[in-house]
Amino acid sequence: MKKFAKIDKERLLLGIAAPVLAVVAAFVVTSLVLLATGKEPFQAFQIMASYGLKSDSQVYILNKATTYYLAGLAVAIGFRMNLFNIGVDGQYRLAAFFAAVVGGMVNLPGILEIPLIVIVSMLVGAMWAGIAGLLKVTRGVSEVIATIMLNSIATAIIAYLLQPGMLANLNSNTNSVQTTLLPKSGWFFTLTPNPAAGPIEGFIVVALLAGVGYWFVLSRTRFGFDLRTVGQSESAAEASGVNVKRMIVTSMLISGAVAGLVGMPALLNEAHQYSTEFPTGIGFTGIAVALLGRNHPVGIAIGALLWGFLDRTSNWLEFNGYDKEIVGVIQGVIVLSVVIAYEVVRRYGVGRQQRRVGEQLAAAARAQGQQQEVAA
């Protein structure tokens, strides 16, 4: 048993090695960029660290990370299937928009209002992603292309419907266009352990539950095993009895449903309406976060927190005379490094394990040979 434990520990080390390597590489590259622009890098990192650890920053980071985590999960479900759902972005925006419209139209007690909004959002997200899944299995359209197109279509649909007289109203004070404000019963709860730092959005609980659900379904259920099997080898999955086409559609539906949750913190906890100011581009952040977290529920959480941290500190950097774009550089380099480091570490791990297995078996064979010689 000892041997197995050792190999397991190694796998864990190798698993952590890739993201750590990536973050370190990102900091090195960023330092070089800062030096090239004539700024002192270590001071910048120090500013980021001290500001990022303040209590109000911590709350801000947690709230941001909640959204990023859900986006990361949505993308990761696709990744585990070898599907690249670039469309999380369009899915969550369209989903949140329709959820906001439906939520604004009815006024139910919270126990019904909130589930209604969330379910509408998940259904719309699932439907939008499902189109890409259906196109892939019936017409062989790459889900990458389909979801990129669907993102644009979602943008256009929202722009068309988000007009006064369509499904939105004009606010004459701010001159912005928005859906009807949700009734109070549709506002999600917040946690305020430290009033000075501001409220923590209650949707963090939903995000955590989603993370646990993701882990449980993938690693503890038959369905999850089938899903992972398709991701690892479509041909082996088919031979083992998985209906690959159905699985592609199902996993796109699930990915889209989780994408439907991405806009919920902003809708239920922050704005309570969909307006032209509704956050965009989170789907793409989700891709970066899922890559960084290696599709692991805990890894994605770390990635989401890191992204929240970088978001928070970029403004403060600007305040201190640095270019806030430097944070964009860090984020970009982290993603690139993760992809590279992941592959390097994976290859190293596979090669190393093959060698070790070979060595152990050879050693066992030698030991046996010696025994035979002694016996003879």
Added chain:
Amino acid sequence: MHALVGENGAGKSTLMKILYGMQKPDEGTIAVDGEQVTFHDPGDAIARGIGMVHQHFMLADNLTVLENVVLGSEKLHGIGDRARAKILEISDAYGLGVRPDVLVEALGVADRQRVEILKVLYRGARTLILDEPTAVLVPQEVDALFDNLRGLKAEGLTVIFISHKLGEVLSVADEITVIRRGTTVGSADPASTSTKQLAELMVGSELPSPETRESTVTTVPMLRVEGLRLMAPDADGVDRTVLDDIGFTIHKGEVLGLAGVEGNGQAELVEAIIGMRDPDAGVITLDGADISHAPTRTRRESGIGYIPEDRHRHGLLLEAPLWENRILGHVTEKPNSRGALLDPAAARRDTERIVEAYDVRTPGIEVTAASLSGGNQQKLIVGREMSHHPKLLIAAHPTRGVDVGAQAQIWDQIREARREGLAVLLISADLDELIGLSDTLRVMYRGRLVADADPATITPEELGSAMTGASAGHLTHAGGESARLSGGLSGGLSGGEDR
């Protein structure tokens, strides 16, 4: 002509890759014509007059023979008449009989191999390396190949011949080197060595035989296939019939062996039975239940075990640990799951049991499947499939790429399960294995079952001639003559039922 023999995984291919510059040695030297050389890439090796004919042909189907030969060496003799003249000159000199203007897709396996050899000679090779050249050929084609090789030798060329088929090696080689576990364990003189001695040198122990002693065939049909037809699009997208009017019955306790040159529909037949392809016509009945269009999972659950031809593509998740591979294909069955939930603890325990019982050499069940050798991967697959007590086992090349020790084990397991009433559909390119294990033999040619034979009397040569389409119907042993036609064409086809 120098032969290099050793069991699978002994290091033959690695050695050849080093000689051809595809891999670098850590230590040691290579000398060509007494001169020490180092190869950085295949280009260096070609410049030294070394040419390699790979086991899997590297030809472009949609080009002509001429185009394939000049491809990459247009500078030598151009691409026109000069090249054609040169090709014909080489072809005539060595009796290869190559026609330069035929499309490669129109050629059979043996002809393609001759094109590969010509390609190498065209580039000026004086030393030819042939990696398992006979693996894809039927016995008659093997003889023709050996005639060609003797011709090359007579012209002063050197041929290095890699094989694990000992009979061939002894008949054709002038010198034999045996390697085992990566080192030379001896050399042999073919004139004074027997197959048995060579085999013992090769494996370090006695050679097993696939022979089955007593018959366990019952009269209870387990798998019945009737009028099965399957269309599939070819490379140009045109639908072609790949299986036509296939009919046979396998009874409990019977091993039905299917002979045929690869690509004549065996793979498609297997996929139709396991449910990966949906037949266009015909009925497949398993143990009385019609499964013609049932999904793969249902078929698996109702008792079809499957040892796939390509274990990496269809049998394993290479990057997953062994215990997850134990679940693969049987996720809905005990001990792998309870209801909709997996039972990893039970699956792990059962994997330990399989590793123990089927002698899978591994340091543990948490290592990935990719880190095991081919033979041990295969033992794991056999163990997994047998653990669910199948009613029907589809064994496609069950011992391909497996060392001799594991081969004997797999044969034993098939035999034992057969005694307990298992029906087996056996597909193999190894005719000795096929004849030795089967109770009934069928020959497949161009998507049809064209002949049947009694494994007790048939010889590999006779079977081989039916595999090339040269004979059909019921094959009987004809004492030295090749197989002859007896009975009507279809008379032999439905023979399964009237046993």
